Amino acid sequence: MKAKTLYDKLWESHVVREEPDGTALLYIDRHLVHEVTSPQAFEGLRLANRPVWRASANLATADHNVPTTDRSKGIADPVSRIQVETLDQNCADFRILEFGMNDPRQGIVHVMGPEQGATLPGMTVVCGDSHTSTHGAFGALAHGIGTSEVEHVLATQCLIQKKSKSMLVVVDGPAGPGVTAKDIVLAVIGRIGTAGGTGYAIEFSGQAIRDLSIEGRMTVCNMAIEAGARAGFVAVDDKTIEYVKGRPFAPSAQHWDQAVAYWQTLHSDDGAEFDEVVVIPAAQILPQVTWGTSPEMVSPVSDKVPDPRDEADPVKADGMRRALSYMGLEAGTPITQIRLDKVFIGSCTNSRIEDLRAAAAIARGRKVAESVKQALVVPGSGLVKAQAEQEGLHKVFIDAGFEWREPGCSMCLAMNADRLEPGERCASTSNRNFEGRQGKGGRTHLVSPAMAAAAAIAGHFVDIRDLQA
Amino acid sequence: MDKFQTFTGIVCPLDRSNVDTDAIIPKQFLKSIKRTGFGPNLFDEWRYLDHGEPGMDNSARPTNPDFVLNDPRYAGASILLTRENFGCGSSREHAPWALEDYGFKVIIAPSYADIFFNNSFKNGLLPIVLNAATVDRLFEQANGSHALELTIDLEVQQIRVGEAAPIGFDVDAFRKHCLLEGLDDIGLTLQHVDDIRAYEERRQQQAPWLFD
Numbered sequence: 001m002k003a004k005t006l007y008d009k010l011w012e013s014h015v016v017r018e019e020p021d022g023t024a025l026l027y028i029d030r031h032l033v034h035e036v037t038s039p040q041a042f043e044g045l046r047l048a049n050r051p052v053w054r055a056s057a058n059l060a061t062a063d064h065n066v067p068t069t070d071r072s073k074g075i076a077d078p079v080s081r082i083q084v085e086t087l088d089q090n091c092a093d094f095r096i097l098e099f100g101m102n103d104p105r106q107g108i109v110h111v112m113g114p115e116q117g118a119t120l121p122g123m124t125v126v127c128g129d130s131h132t133s134t135h136g137a138f139g140a141l142a143h144g145i146g147t148s149e150v151e152h153v154l155a156t157q158c159l160i161q162k163k164s165k166s167m168l169v170v171v172d173g174p175a176g177p178g179v180t181a182k183d184i185v186l187a188v189i190g191r192i193g194t195a196g197g198t199g200y201a202i203e204f205s206g207q208a209i210r211d212l213s214i215e216g217r218m219t220v221c222n223m224a225i226e227a228g229a230r231a232g233f234v235a236v237d238d239k240t241i242e243y244v245k246g247r248p249f250a251p252s253a254q255h256w257d258q259a260v261a262y263w264q265t266l267h268s269d270d271g272a273e274f275d276e277v278v279v280i281p282a283a284q285i286l287p288q289v290t291w292g293t294s295p296e297m298v299s300p301v302s303d304k305v306p307d308p309r310d311e312a313d314p315v316k317a318d319g320m321r322r323a324l325s326y327m328g329l330e331a332g333t334p335i336t337q338i339r340l341d342k343v344f345i346g347s348c349t350n351s352r353i354e355d356l357r358a359a360a361a362i363a364r365g366r367k368v369a370e371s372v373k374q375a376l377v378v379p380g381s382g383l384v385k386a387q388a389e390q391e392g393l394h395k396v397f398i399d400a401g402f403e404w405r406e407p408g409c410s411m412c413l414a415m416n417a418d419r420l421e422p423g424e425r426c427a428s429t430s431n432r433n434f435e436g437r438q439g440k441g442g443r444t445h446l447v448s449p450a451m452a453a454a455a456a457i458a459g460h461f462v463d464i465r466d467l468q469a
Numbered sequence: 470m471d472k473f474q475t476f477t478g479i480v481c482p483l484d485r486s487n488v489d490t491d492a493i494i495p496k497q498f499l500k501s502i503k504r505t506g507f508g509p510n511l512f513d514e515w516r517y518l519d520h521g522e523p524g525m526d527n528s529a530r531p532t533n534p535d536f537v538l539n540d541p542r543y544a545g546a547s548i549l550l551t552r553e554n555f556g557c558g559s560s561r562e563h564a565p566w567a568l569e570d571y572g573f574k575v576i577i578a579p580s581y582a583d584i585f586f587n588n589s590f591k592n593g594l595l596p597i598v599l600n601a602a603t604v605d606r607l608f609e610q611a612n613g614s615h616a617l618e619l620t621i622d623l624e625v626q627q628i629r630v631g632e633a634a635p636i637g638f639d640v641d642a643f644r645k646h647c648l649l650e651g652l653d654d655i656g657l658t659l660q661h662v663d664d665i666r667a668y669e670e671r672r673q674q675q676a677p678w679l680f681d
Contacts (some may be wrong), residue, residue, distance in 0.1 A: 025658060036499050036500075037561065039502035043502070079524075123679070130560040143584075155659070199583065252681045319487065413559075415500065434492065435491070
């Protein structure tokens, strides 16, 4: 029998039917729903008088628009409020389980789903959000879809798809001190570029990936889309199974052993062939900081802002010049001399308990620099927040001068009130440093939670390895 | 969805690579629960000098004269010419909705981000892939003093300009068929209800925990 990749296994187990040209109808096991990309889909169902195919396969929560401050008075922005209320109404009308804004289980959809056990190994998981690749950390085939496809999944529990090419990214050997999942994935994007994964499904492997916790693997898979790949995933191992065990949506006791036996087959077979293989020695990866307006514009913290004159490709050099101008940076400036106005710790990339612990470990007993106007910590879900408070992490942050907020997407994309003002510079644990992403004219540097916390304390970037030494 | 018909239109050259969906339609406009009305806010942060919010009178806002969409040469453009990796970033279908609402029917670029590429077809917007050299040549022509007009013929997969040799392009046969016929994917899929039910029965035998 031909050796199969994990992607082959995930794909083949979900094909409902396939046309001769390879166009397939792919079955979707889990559909996560949020308020921004779903209203037009529900409206489409109503207009065509179509029911939801399998309501129990859907799970909804409001995350993009919700305030991260006191919610007892509801949402002040009337446009945001209507969108969140529309989700509530749609979920009620179509009998879809929703964790509403004031439910303790509410959170960023990509934090909430796994935490509930709603994401399981071997599943296909989709959501109208590009960071759905996050769920690949469980050995699931997970990717973002547009609103037309949200409607398609609601109506048919399927998607029309063609199989992607396969890429294996091997992060070989153990990661060095201070190097986190975020640094690993930023380094991968720096290496293959933001379009390097376009048309591919990426399997992440190698010791540095296997050594990561499930939270860390979610961080890596989350940013597969920033390398252009709709889906990124990691093979199932004991950590995966241990993480899932006992969660509300995990298999019942009756089916648990059968599920585990199947999950243990979810890895690429020895000798499986990939369309592309990229090997990166983990020892070469240092703590990363982005300096431009695309996640591929990234350097080790110990480097300087690069010079467009050193870039041979004229289109790339032009892009670098534009980025440096937008970012207000001079080529040749040491990264550690870049000073910050704001710090944001949160987002579907880095707002899980492990991320908050890493940031708190740096913040403990220290103070946010006076030059930093605002340092936000936004937990990924109500349950992450409760766990952090049980561990006393909120006190560590508040004592250090951080603001401790309610869960949501917050300043990752600034759809709610949390945003940068024009020209403000932010160390952010989020996933996109595009122009205007965190607010018009805002300047975003992507980093790990520990690096963000360290930058908040110092007022500029610091090499986390110096603090930990 | 309307049927995609052959048309002749003006080319607007947007000479940037990696144009992301945050640039195409900024997040504050995603709060709408409608599919239409995004056109005036297409490329909002590049197109206007002030900060845009939903509900503003866009006709009264100061426009950026250096942004190509505001160049009178390209008024009424229906073909957007751009560079590598167009539409990267978020999965927001508001991006093709905004492009279409503005009046674009076709995009020409050397490459696209996957989700954007897919979303475009679902909305009757045709993203054409041409090699970088051909795109370079079209940029030169579009940047001239007169607007470049192209005829897009999806049926024969050709771009025609004046008397010059037509430029051929590839398109997935199924997607082409759907565009030309204006077909709704959901309607097509629902023709296979029996297959979906049969799959679910099989799957429930093999993996019963997925139906717990």
